[in-house]
Amino acid sequence: MYRYDEFDRTLVDERVEQFRRQVEARLSGDLDEDRFKPLRLMNGLYLQLHAYMLRVNVPYGCMSSVQLRRLAHIARTYDKGFGHFTTRQNIQYNWIKLEETPDILAELAAVEMNAMQSSGNCVRNITADHYAGCAQDEIQDPRVWCEILRQYSILNPEFSYLPRKFKLAVTGAPRDRAAVAVHDIGLRMHLNDAGEPGFEVIVGGGQGRTPVVGKTIREWIEPEHIVSYVEAILRIYNMYGRRDNMYKARIKILVNALGIDKYRELVEAEWNEIREGVLKIDPAEAERIDAYFQPPAYEHMENLHAELEALRSADDAFDAWMRSNVVAHKVAGYSIVNISLKAPGKIPGDLSAAKMDAVADLADEHSFGELRVSHRQNLVFTDVRQGDLHTLWQQLCELELATPNIGLASDIIACPGLDYCALANARSIPIAQDIGQYFSGSLKLQQVGDLTINVSGCMNACGHHHVGNIGILGVDKRGKEFFQLTLGGSSDEHASLGDRVGPGLPQAEVPAAIERIVDTYLELREADERFLDTYRRVGMDPFRAVVYDDDTTDKEAA
Amino acid sequence: MALVIDGKLVAADPFVRIAAGAAVPANGAVLVTLATWTAQADSLAQRSDPVGVLLGSEESPAALADAVDKLQLIALDFPTFRDGRAYSYARLLRERYGYTGELRAVGDVQLEQLHYMERTGFNAFEIDSDDPVRDLEIANRDFSTWYQPSGDRRQAATRLRSGVRPAQDPSQDPSQDPSQDQEA
Amino acid sequence: MAQMLIANRLGDGLVVFRAADGGWVESINAGLVIEDADEAERLLEQSRVDERDNKVIDPNLIAVTDEAGGLRPVSIREAIRAAGPTIAVDIT
Numbered sequence: 111m112y113r114y115d116e117f118d119r120t121l122v123d124e125r126v127e128q129f130r131r132q133v134e135a136r137l138s139g140d141l142d143e144d145r146f147k148p149l150r151l152m153n154g155l156y157l158q159l160h161a162y163m164l165r166v167n168v169p170y171g172c173m174s175s176v177q178l179r180r181l182a183h184i185a186r187t188y189d190k191g192f193g194h195f196t197t198r199q200n201i202q203y204n205w206i207k208l209e210e211t212p213d214i215l216a217e218l219a220a221v222e223m224n225a226m227q228s229s230g231n232c233v234r235n236i237t238a239d240h241y242a243g244c245a246q247d248e249i250q251d252p253r254v255w256c257e258i259l260r261q262y263s264i265l266n267p268e269f270s271y272l273p274r275k276f277k278l279a280v281t282g283a284p285r286d287r288a289a290v291a292v293h294d295i296g297l298r299m300h301l302n303d304a305g306e307p308g309f310e311v312i313v314g315g316g317q318g319r320t321p322v323v324g325k326t327i328r329e330w331i332e333p334e335h336i337v338s339y340v341e342a343i344l345r346i347y348n349m350y351g352r353r354d355n356m357y358k359a360r361i362k363i364l365v366n367a368l369g370i371d372k373y374r375e376l377v378e379a380e381w382n383e384i385r386e387g388v389l390k391i392d393p394a395e396a397e398r399i400d401a402y403f404q405p406p407a408y409e410h411m412e413n414l415h416a417e418l419e420a421l422r423s424a425d426d427a428f429d430a431w432m433r434s435n436v437v438a439h440k441v442a443g444y445s446i447v448n449i450s451l452k453a454p455g456k457i458p459g460d461l462s463a464a465k466m467d468a469v470a471d472l473a474d475e476h477s478f479g480e481l482r483v484s485h486r487q488n489l490v491f492t493d494v495r496q497g498d499l500h501t502l503w504q505q506l507c508e509l510e511l512a513t514p515n516i517g518l519a520s521d522i523i524a525c526p527g528l529d530y531c532a533l534a535n536a537r538s539i540p541i542a543q544d545i546g547q548y549f550s551g552s553l554k555l556q557q558v559g560d561l562t563i564n565v566s567g568c569m570n571a572c573g574h575h576h577v578g579n580i581g582i583l584g585v586d587k588r589g590k591e592f593f594q595l596t597l598g599g600s601s602d603e604h605a606s607l608g609d610r611v612g613p614g615l616p617q618a619e620v621p622a623a624i625e626r627i628v629d630t631y632l633e634l635r636e637a638d639e640r641f642l643d644t645y646r647r648v649g650m651d652p653f654r655a656v657v658y659d660d661d662t663t664d665k666e667a668a
Numbered sequence: 669m670a671l672v673i674d675g676k677l678v679a680a681d682p683f684v685r686i687a688a689g690a691a692v693p694a695n696g697a698v699l700v701t702l703a704t705w706t707a708q709a710d711s712l713a714q715r716s717d718p719v720g721v722l723l724g725s726e727e728s729p730a731a732l733a734d735a736v737d738k739l740q741l742i743a744l745d746f747p748t749f750r751d752g753r754a755y756s757y758a759r760l761l762r763e764r765y766g767y768t769g770e771l772r773a774v775g776d777v778q779l780e781q782l783h784y785m786e787r788t789g790f791n792a793f794e795i796d797s798d799d800p801v802r803d804l805e806i807a808n809r810d811f812s813t814w815y816q817p818s819g820d821r822r823q824a825a826t827r828l829r830s831g832v833r834p835a836q837d838p839s840q841d842p843s844q845d846p847s848q849d850q851e852a
Numbered sequence: 853m854a855q856m857l858i859a860n861r862l863g864d865g866l867v868v869f870r871a872a873d874g875g876w877v878e879s880i881n882a883g884l885v886i887e888d889a890d891e892a893e894r895l896l897e898q899s900r901v902d903e904r905d906n907k908v909i910d911p912n913l914i915a916v917t918d919e920a921g922g923l924r925p926v927s928i929r930e931a932i933r934a935a936g937p938t939i940a941v942d943i944t
Contacts, residue, residue, distance in 0.1 A: 115829070117813050117815075117825035117829065118825075120812060120813045121811070121813055121814065121815070121825070124810060124811050124812065124813070125811075127810075128811070130782065131684065131806075131810075136861060136862075136906070137862065137906065138906070139905070139906040141780070142904075143903075143909055145749070145778065145780065147782055148749075148750060156858055157865055157909060157910075158865075159867070159929070159932060159933045160865075160866070160867060160933065160936065160937070161860075161864065161865035161866055161867075162864075162865035190941065190943070191941075191943035192941060192942070192943050206865070207863060207864040207865060208863055208864065208865060209860065209863045209864065231750070231752075231810040232897075255931075261825075262815060262816060263814040264815055265811070265814060265815065266757055266815070266816050267755060267783070267784035267785075267787035267788050267814075267816070267818050268752075268755045268756055268784075268788055268818060269751055269752070269755070270752065270755075270784055271749070271751065271752025271755065271781075272752060331864075345756050348752060348753060348755070348756045349728065349753055349756050349757075353725075353751055353753075369873060383764060388817045388824075389817075398829070456942055457939060457941065457942070460941070460942070462942060462943045462944055463943070464943070464944060465944075528928065528929060528932060528934060529937035529938055529939055530937060537932075539939050540938065542937060543939070588929060589928070590928075591928065
């Protein structure tokens with residue numbers, strides 16, 4: 111993991127003190143709300159339905175057990191004893207006081223954490239493949255480039271008042287676990303013809319009101335140029351992005367308006383001016399940072415096939431968990447373990463302070479004191495000895511963190527929704543819980559197989575519903591909560607946006623509609639097709655037919 | 669409205685702002701719109717008194733790329749502090765087109781944006797404040813280090829880490845005084 | 853129509869309701885119910901003074917009903933603001 115040096119520490123400490131000064135100015139009235147709001151957003155502080163919400167960065171999803179314990183302490187001391195992990199690999203607290211925020215930020219700074227630019231019209235937390243460094247299919251660990259880009263983007267004087275927010279995602283593997291195609295900039299590692307690793311640069315992807323899959327602006331670029339290339343993209347966006355209408359201000363709108371070819375022309379012209387300048391990544395600096403991402407002290411071990419098979423045969427529950435939550439590691443004898451924050455009846459992505467402390471202890475015991483946040487609102491231990499898997503599973507069961515559902519129907523991504531968020535039209539969490547209950551048996555989960563269900567409480571799409579195999583969008587219809595369904599979305603390297611099924615359904619009818627959709631899939635699937643495969647083969651008609659019967663169409667017409 | 673140039677309060681603006689379409693007086697320092705400059709560049713360039721151009725936030729500084737040697741003032745407008753286009757314009761003027769004259773931020777200019785303005789190359793501010801010099805001091809005190817090089821040519825952390833001194837740094841202007849490598 | 857004034861308190865962000873004495877209280881049942889539309893507008897203006905005085909943020913009028921259990925905003929959103937999230941939180 112990256113560790114701050116004196117410059118990183120000074121920067122974060124100074125930002126905390128600057129924010130303290132700004133908060134005092136706000137409380138005394140020297141700064142009014144209109145002028146203060148962008149400043150507090152640039153430190154991750156929203157005003158939500160119930161109180162202030164603080165969003166803390168977990169840079170490219172990586173943190174240490176020390177940091178997790180501090181997050182638990184913040185939850186206990188300044189909040190109501192829990193936090194929420196988000197689709198951008200961050201953590202959110204819902205009951206924060208403005209007056210206490212500078213102290214909270216100081217406590218975070220002491221463990222090398224911050225909330226800088228987790229909101230605001232600037233470059234946000236850069237997210238990455240949560241298996242970075244360990245995945246078998248990885249071309250190169252992207253974390254060194256993530257950290258370099260993070261530093262480049264933080265408190266960048268030119269790009270702190272962009273037309274709108276700006277999000278980057280990075281994957282070092284061909285299998286895209288970071289949804290790069292639906293980010294403002296997505297970086298996907300490839301080997302060129304000479305076998306050298308470099309980035310495909312994808313631009314203008316996004317969700318929200320006008321979802322769009324990003325377009326490739328550059329097929330391949332050497333990693334040493336990635337900062338200057340990002341600067342060129344940002345500069346063109348900063349200068350030409352729309353400023354007249356906040357709903358049309360993202361880079362995806364500009365790329366669509368100009369066309370990717372024209373946009374590329376502008377970016378490449380700008381990039382040619384700066385490519386050999388100060389932003390070309392100094393190999394010594396890359397080496398310095400890369401040293402922090404060297405593999406931990408792995409022991410030399412064999413894969414424990416026979417032992418694990420025996421344990422799995424003896425225990426169906428352990429077998430189910432191994433199948434869905436444990437992933438092959440590139441180093442023999444180790445496994446990647448997903449920690450599900452989606453137990454039946456729980457709030458997706460939420461974790462209590464007590465359980466954060468417990469998970470921190472388990473990270474120390476089983477995963478070199480480190481863990482990840484995935485964009486699916488779950489946690490990951492990336493380096494678990496196979497000999498420890500059964501013990502770890504038992505420990506996670508005690509904590510209700512061993513639900514065998516990663517990537518399956520009850521691993522539902524849900525934004526906080528109208529229970530917490532001032533932007534929402536409808537509540538996401540109760541819907542997610544109801545649907546999750548239907549799929550709570552592991553037999554059912556395994557029968558249905560890979561199925562991503564995403565719930566967003568409004569068009570801002572923080573639940574990433576556009577790229578869910580089944581997407582659920584909350585809308586306000588005459589003061590009541592209705593939900594529109596979409597089918598066929600995907601956030602991986604074959605990204606697609608879901609197709610709208612039809613008019614919104616009232617909340618009470620949604621879980622049953624989902625059941626009928628899934629049952630239809632089970633009837634129609636061939637061989638080992640996933641839901642997404644069947645949908646792509648048979649299309650919308652069979653699904654639409656079961657969602658809408660005479661009762662619901664009458665309600666819509668009224 | 670107060671004017672601060674190079675950290676000092678200036679009692680009276682030497683430049684007179686000439687509205688779009690208005691006639692340019694024969695004498696005196698004038699700040700004209702880009703449209704006026706474009707229409708009268710030759711005669712304005714021949715003035716013995718200083719000439720400045722005010723760019724609106726939608727006007728790219730590329731229009732002045734070839735004129736930087738002829739101008740003593742370029743003013744960039746911030747119609748609202750949320751409109752960050754002029755930060756890019758400032759950097760281009762300083763770093764791409766080599767402008768060395770007074771670069772002034774006008775419009776919605778206040779304390780909390782001064783630091784970024786200085787970093788991108790502004791050295792003058794038209795600011796609605798009771799004590800603009802104090803505002804600048806507060807803004808400068810906020811940060812002693814930063815990650816990125818930018819229009820003010822001050823050293824960034826990435827350079828300082830590798831111990832690069834300005835004389836060795838190929839990106840630095842070799843004519844710049846190497847003893848001014850760091851600022852407080 | 854019965855209305856109340858709702859806002860967020862500046863310092864801690866908590867939801868507050870304007871009370872009869874002009875103060876801001878956390879409990880909806882301690883807040884002032886306004887029946888007259890003109891009076892509501894007048895009090896909204898006064899609330900904006902409180903906003904300029906850095907006590908509250910974004911005061912606005914909401915419709916409420918008086919039910920057996922107490923006062924309740926008519927809209928789902930404001931009802932959630934008044935009563936808190938509708939799902940139980942697990943802090944074990």
